[in-house]
Each structure stands twice: as structure tokens, then as C-alpha cells.
Amino acid sequence: MSVEKVYHLSELELHRLIQEAATCGAKKALADIGLHDERAAADIRDMRSLIDGYRIARKGFLSAFGKIIAVGVLALLALGVYIGEGKIK
Numbered sequence: 001m002s003v004e005k006v007y008h009l010s011e012l013e014l015h016r017l018i019q020e021a022a023t024c025g026a027k028k029a030l031a032d033i034g035l036h037d038e039r040a041a042a043d044i045r046d047m048r049s050l051i052d053g054y055r056i057a058r059k060g061f062l063s064a065f066g067k068i069i070a071v072g073v074l075a076l077l078a079l080g081v082y083i084g085e086g087k088i089k
Contacts, residue, residue, distance in 0.1 A: 009017065030036050035043060 027036065030040065
């Protein structure tokens with residue numbers, strides 16, 4: 001037969017216990033992903049820089065792709081008009 005222990009904590013003690021558990025959990029989570037040392041802040045900045053570069057490149061690619069599509073559509077329209085005028089039989 002197991003005996004359950006009952007603890008009585010004040011609100012302040014409960015708050016401190018929760019705070020300590022949260023801090024311990026955060027440190028473990030950072031260690032699990034390799035961000036536990038003094039280089040962690042630099043690593044995060046590097047990752048943000050890479051993500052910003054990716055976003056800029058993606059935006060540029062989408063812009064260029066959109067322009068290519070627009071020029072292609074206009075070229076097809078011009079060809080259609082040229083053919084429709086009877087210039088090509």
C-alpha cells in the first residue's frame with residue numbers, strides 16, 4: 001500500500017518552484033538543440049541572418065518570375081494580334 005505525501009506551499013513558494021522548474025526546463029531544451037554555450041547568441045543571430053537572406057532571395061526570385069510570365073503573356077498577345085492581322089498565313 002502506497003502512502004501519498006501532502007505538501008503545503010505558500011503562494012510565494014509555489015511561484016518560486018514553478019520559476020525554478022521553468023528555468024531548468026528552458027536550459028535543458030536549449031542544451032538539447034545545442035544552444036547551451038556562450039556562442040548561442042551568435043548562433044541565433046547567424047540563423048536570423050540566413051533566414052533574412054533567404055526571404056530576400058525568395059522575394060527577388062518571385063519578382064523576376066512574375067516579370068517573365070508577364071512578358072511571355074504580352075509576347076503571346078502580340079503574336080496573336082500579328083497573326084490576326086493577316087501578316088502570317
